[in-house]
Amino acid sequence: xxxxxxxxxxxxxxxxxxxxxxxxxxMGGPIKIGQLLPMTGNFASSLKMxxxxxxxxxxxxxxxxxxxxxxxxxxxxDDKSTDPGAVQAFQKLIEDKEMVAVIGSIRSxxxxxxLPTINEAQIPVMIGGTNFSLTHQGSRWVFRHxxxxxxxxQVMVKFVVEELKKNKIAIVHTSDGFGNGGRxxxxxxxxxxxxxxVVVKAINTGDKDYTAVVTAVKNSGADALVTYFTSTxxxxxxxxxxxxxxxxPQMTWIGSPSITTTDAAKLAGDALVGTYGIxxxxxxxxxAAQAFQVxxxxxxxxxxxxxxxxxxxxxxxxxxxxxxxxxxxxxxxxAAILAIKKRxxxxxxxxxxxxxxxxxxxxxxxxxxxxxxxxxxxxxxxx
Amino acid sequence: MASIGQILLAGLSxxxxxxxxxxxxxxxxxxxxVVNFAQGEFLMLGAYFLFTFVEGAKLNYGVAAVIxxxxxxxxxxxxxxxxxxxLRNRSFLPVIIATIGASIMFQNGALAIWGxxxxxxxxxxxxxxxxxxxxxxxxxxxxxxxxxxxxLVLMAVQYAFFEFTLLGKKTQAISQDKDxxxxxxxxxxxxxALTFMYSTVLGGLAGMLVAPIFFLQHNMGSIPGLKAFxxxxxxxxxxxxxxxxxxxxxGVLESFGGAFIxxxxxxxxxxxxxxxxxxxxxxxFFGEKVGEKA
Numbered sequence: 044x045x046x047x048x049x050x051x052x053x054x055x056x057x058x059x060x061x062x063x064x065x066x067x068x069x070m071g072g073p074i075k076i077g078q079l080l081p082m083t084g085n086f087a088s089s090l091k092m093x094x095x096x097x098x099x100x101x102x103x104x105x106x107x108x109x110x111x112x113x114x115x116x117x118x119x120x121d122d123k124s125t126d127p128g129a130v131q132a133f134q135k136l137i138e139d140k141e142m143v144a145v146i147g148s149i150r151s152x153x154x155x156x157x158l159p160t161i162n163e164a165q166i167p168v169m170i171g172g173t174n175f176s177l178t179h180q181g182s183r184w185v186f187r188h189x190x191x192x193x194x195x196x197q198v199m200v201k202f203v204v205e206e207l208k209k210n211k212i213a214i215v216h217t218s219d220g221f222g223n224g225g226r227x228x229x230x231x232x233x234x235x236x237x238x239x240x241v242v243v244k245a246i247n248t249g250d251k252d253y254t255a256v257v258t259a260v261k262n263s264g265a266d267a268l269v270t271y272f273t274s275t276x277x278x279x280x281x282x283x284x285x286x287x288x289x290x291x292p293q294m295t296w297i298g299s300p301s302i303t304t305t306d307a308a309k310l311a312g313d314a315l316v317g318t319y320g321i322x323x324x325x326x327x328x329x330x331a332a333q334a335f336q337v338x339x340x341x342x343x344x345x346x347x348x349x350x351x352x353x354x355x356x357x358x359x360x361x362x363x364x365x366x367x368x369x370x371x372x373x374x375x376x377x378a379a380i381l382a383i384k385k386r387x388x389x390x391x392x393x394x395x396x397x398x399x400x401x402x403x404x405x406x407x408x409x410x411x412x413x414x415x416x417x418x419x420x421x422x423x424x425x426x
Numbered sequence: 427m428a429s430i431g432q433i434l435l436a437g438l439s440x441x442x443x444x445x446x447x448x449x450x451x452x453x454x455x456x457x458x459x460v461v462n463f464a465q466g467e468f469l470m471l472g473a474y475f476l477f478t479f480v481e482g483a484k485l486n487y488g489v490a491a492v493i494x495x496x497x498x499x500x501x502x503x504x505x506x507x508x509x510x511x512x513l514r515n516r517s518f519l520p521v522i523i524a525t526i527g528a529s530i531m532f533q534n535g536a537l538a539i540w541g542x543x544x545x546x547x548x549x550x551x552x553x554x555x556x557x558x559x560x561x562x563x564x565x566x567x568x569x570x571x572x573x574x575x576x577x578l579v580l581m582a583v584q585y586a587f588f589e590f591t592l593l594g595k596k597t598q599a600i601s602q603d604k605d606x607x608x609x610x611x612x613x614x615x616x617x618x619a620l621t622f623m624y625s626t627v628l629g630g631l632a633g634m635l636v637a638p639i640f641f642l643q644h645n646m647g648s649i650p651g652l653k654a655f656x657x658x659x660x661x662x663x664x665x666x667x668x669x670x671x672x673x674x675x676x677g678v679l680e681s682f683g684g685a686f687i688x689x690x691x692x693x694x695x696x697x698x699x700x701x702x703x704x705x706x707x708x709x710x711f712f713g714e715k716v717g718e719k720a
C-alpha cells in the first residue's frame with residue numbers, strides 16, 4: 044500500500060514538473076516550433092518544398108517583428124518517411140519542453156500513427172494529411188491545413204458524374220491510410236448516386252510496373268478513372284505506362300492532388316495532358332496565393348506547390364494564433380487557432396471548426412498542353 | 427490475349443532487371459562467399475552516373491554510358507578496397523553487415539548529391555516520340571526490348587567466361603578454396619577486386635537500363651536489390667543460370683500474380699516463392715547440394 048502511494052506521488056510530481064516546464068516556454072528567447080520532415084526515405088521528394096514553405100513563413104513573421112517580441116525558430120526532425128519514424132521524431136521534438144507546437148506531417152498514415160502520442164503530449168500539431176478520420180477521432184490537438192478527402196471525393200464524384208456525365212467509374216489507389224480513405228469516400232459518393240465502381244485496384248508505394256492495373260481498368264469498360272496516388276513518382280510511372288498501353292489519352296482521368304504537383308509534370312510529361320485534377324492549392328487561385336508565389340520565387344527561384352503552401356499556411360496560422368492568444372500555453376494557442384475565421388491563406392480561406400478542420404474548398408483543374416488551368420473553385424458542405 | 431502478352435512482356439522485362447542485378451550477387455558470392463547487399467545501390471549509382479552525363483553534361487548517350495561504366499568500375503574497386511578488403515579474413519557476417527551499412531551510406535549520399543526530387547532520363551531510343559511500337563495489341567517499349575537483349579547477351583558472355591576461360595576457372599577456384607588457389611599461383615586479391623569491379627558495372631548497367639522507365643531516385647535500387655537476392659535463392663545461389671532463370675521467373679510471377687490475383691500482394695508472391703524454395707529445395711533450381719560442391 045505504502046509503495047503504491049509513493050508511486051502515485053512520484054507520478055504526480057513528475058506531471059507537475061512537466062506542466063511547469065511547459066509554462067517556462069513563455070520566457071525570453073526564441074519561440075520553438077518543431078517540423079517533421081521526410082529527410083530520408085520514400086517521401087523525401089517532398090522534403091525541399093515543405094521545408095522552404097515553412098522557412099519563408101518564419102522569415103516573414105520574424106521580419107514583421109516576431110510574436111510578442113520574440114522570434115520564431117524552426118526545429119526540424121527527420122520522420123524517415125515511415126510511421127515509426129514519425130512517432131520517434133515527434134517524441135524527440137516534444138522532449139524539448141520549450142517546443143510550443145509541431146508542424147507535420149502531410150502523410151495521413153504517419154499522423155494516424157502519431158495520434159495517441161499527440162493526444163498524450165497535448166501540444167498543437169498542424170497537419171497536412173487529408174484522411175477523413177484524422178480530425179474525426181476526437182483529438183483536440185490536430186489542426187488541418189488542407190481540405191479532407193471526404194471533400195475531395197465529393198468534389199471528384201460530383202464533377203465526373205454530374206458535369207462530365209460518366210457512369211462507369213474505375214478507382215485506382217495507393218494502399219495506405221490516404222489511398223484507402225479516398226477509395227472509401229469515392230465509393231460512398233457513388234453509392235449516394237446509386238452507383239458502384241466498375242473496378243477498384245490498389246497499388247503499393249514504389250511499384251514500378253502497372254501493366255496489371257492498366258489492363259484491369261482497360262478491360263473493365265470504365266469510362267472514367269478516379270485515382271488516389273500518395274507518391275508522385277508512382278503516379279508519373281502509372282501515367283507513362285497508361286499512355287504507352289493505350290489507356291490514355293482516351294480515358295477521362297481525374298486524380299487526387301498529387302497529379303497537379305510540379306514533380307508529376309516533370310516526370311510524366313505529356314502523358315498527363317487532358318487529365319483533370321483537383322487541387323487544394325493553386326498559385327493563381329487567390330490573392331494570398333499570388334503573393335506567396337512571388338515571395339517564394341524571389342527567395343528560392345522555384346515555383347510553389349501544395350507541399351510548400353501548406354507548411355507556409357501552417358506557420359502563418361500558428362503565428363496569428365500565438366499573437367492573438369493571451370499566452371503561449373497549449374490551451375490558449377488551441378483556442379486561438381479555433382478562433383481563426385475568414386483568414387485568407389495561400390491554400391484558401393481558413394475557418395477552423397471545433398474538429399480542427401480549417402478548409403472546405405477544392406479547385407478543379409485541367410491539364411492543358413502541360414500546364415494546369417483552374418476550371419473552378421468548389422466549396423463543399425462540411426462534415 | 428493482347429493483355430496476356432502485355433503482362434508477359436512486362437514480367438520478362440522486370441525479370442531481366444532482377445536477373446542482371448542477381449548476376450552481380452552471384453559473381454561476388456562465387457568469388458568471396460559473401461552476399462553483397464549493396465548490389466541494389468550499384469543499380470541506383472549507375473542510373474545517376476548516366477543521368478549526370480546525359481542530362482547534366484549533355485553528352486552523347488553512348489559516350490556518357492562508356493564514362494559511366496568506367497566510373498562504376500572505379501567505384502567497384504574502391505568498394506572492394508574499402509568494404510571487403512579490411513574484413514576479408516573475418517567470418518562472412520561482418521562483411522555482410524558492412525555491405526548493408528554501405529548501402530545505407532550510398533542511398534543517403536545520393537540524396538545529398540542529387541537531391542530528393544525524382545529525375546527523369548530520356549530513353550535510349552526515341553522513335554516517333556512514343557518510345558515503343560504497338561504490335562498485335564501489345565505495346566513493345568523499346569527500352570524493355572533493349573533490357574531483354576542486353577540481359578541475354580551478358581548472360582551468354584558470363585556463362586562462356588566461367589565455363590571456357592582460364593580467368594573464369596581461376597575465379598571458380600578462388601570461390602572453392604582461397605588458400606589452395608593462392609598456392610597454385612592465382613592472384614587472389616587482384617581477382618577478387620576484378621570481380622567486384624565487374625559486379626558493380628553489371629549492377630550499374632541494370633540501373634542505366636531501367637532509369638528511363640523507373641525514374642531516378644535515391645532509393646530506386648533497394649526493391650530490385652531485394653528481388654534480385656530472392657531471384658538468386660530461387661535459381662540456386664552461386665549459379666549463373668540460376669540467377670537468370672530465377673530473375674525471369676520472379677518477374678513473370680509477380681506480373682501475372684498482380685494481374686490475376688492482387689496487385690497489392692504481388693510482392694508477397696515473390697517472397698512466398700522464396701520461402702517455398704527455402705523449405706522444399708534450399709539449394710535452388712540449379713544449385714548443388716553443399717556436400718556435392720566440394
